[in-house]
Amino acid sequence: MAKSQKKEAAAATLADQVxxxxxxxxxELLNRKDALAKQMAxxxxxISEVGKRVSKQFGAYLPATTRRARVKKAVxxxxxxxxxxxxxxxxxxRAKMAEAARKRWAKTRGKKA
Numbered sequence: 001m002a003k004s005q006k007k008e009a010a011a012a013t014l015a016d017q018v019x020x021x022x023x024x025x026x027x028e029l030l031n032r033k034d035a036l037a038k039q040m041a042x043x044x045x046x047i048s049e050v051g052k053r054v055s056k057q058f059g060a061y062l063p064a065t066t067r068r069a070r071v072k073k074a075v076x077x078x079x080x081x082x083x084x085x086x087x088x089x090x091x092x093x094r095a096k097m098a099e100a101a102r103k104r105w106a107k108t109r110g111k112k113a
Contacts, residue, residue, distance in 0.1 A: 089097075
């Protein structure tokens with residue numbers, strides 16, 4: 001009995017060590033993730049500041065319509081959302097489609113419909 005208790009104690013300590021290592025590593029990764037997120041936000045703000053300065057300095061050289069068109073185009077690219085087309089299907093057509101699908105499934109399974 002003493003050997004099995006020692007084995008269980010050794011296994012428990014090993015499991016504890018593994019759990020501690022995983023917890024420590026996860027904590028470090030989360031801290032790194034937060035630091036990188038802050039760096040990304042800082043870089044984004046720097047980019048926007050540079051963009052503002054460039055447009056302030058060189059904006060007078062661009063025609064007003066061109067600037068507006070470029071801004072609209074840039075905004076539409078950012079806010080574009082994929083839309084799914086909704087198809088109107090009658091109950092009769094839906095039943096036909098379901099029956100055809102059942103036949104295909106039965107054929108692939110090797111059964112008769």
